[in-house]
Amino acid sequence: MTTRHPYQYVVLRCVPRVEREEFLNVGVVVYCQETKFLAAAWACDNARLQALDPTLDVSRVCDALAYVEGVCAGDASVGAAGRGDLGTRFGFVKAPRSTVLQPGPVHGGVTADPARELEHLLQRFVS
Structure with missing residues (x-):
């Protein structure tokens, strides 16, 4: 029998013009406390965003996504946001903001393999 663990995820959205409320999904963040997993995966489709x-400026969107990836990885070079524990870093990533890169609502599920779930969610919501 495979052990399944609860996890939470957010879909990252590119919202170029906040006043129009139009967005494209560009990434996913998965957090699984039990397995100490926090990671982001993303893909920028230049043509769709343009x-x-x-x-x-799609390169700035990609830079913002790389920053989120660094926060998830605990990369100290991204500043204080990358130095907290996993729960604190996920809290930072999922916090609402009114910038071009915004997290969607938090969702949850159960999985035996959080890394595989991240790839599945990226394919489902972004690709």
Whole structure:
């Protein structure tokens, strides 16, 4: 029998023009406390993002996603947000904000393999 663990995830959204409330999913963050897992996966489709807003600087969106990835990994080079424990770092990532990169609502589930679940969610919601 496979042990299944509860996890939480957020889908990361690119919202180029907040006033229009239009967005594209660009990443996913998965947090599983029991297995001490916190990771982000992302993919920027330049053509789709430019179709949503031709003035969008996609490289800055990718930089923001790389920053989130660093926070999840506990990379001290991203500053204080990367130095907390897993729960604190996930709290930082899932906190609502009104920037171009925004987390969606928190969802949950159970999984035997959080890393595999992250890839599954990326394929399901982003690709």
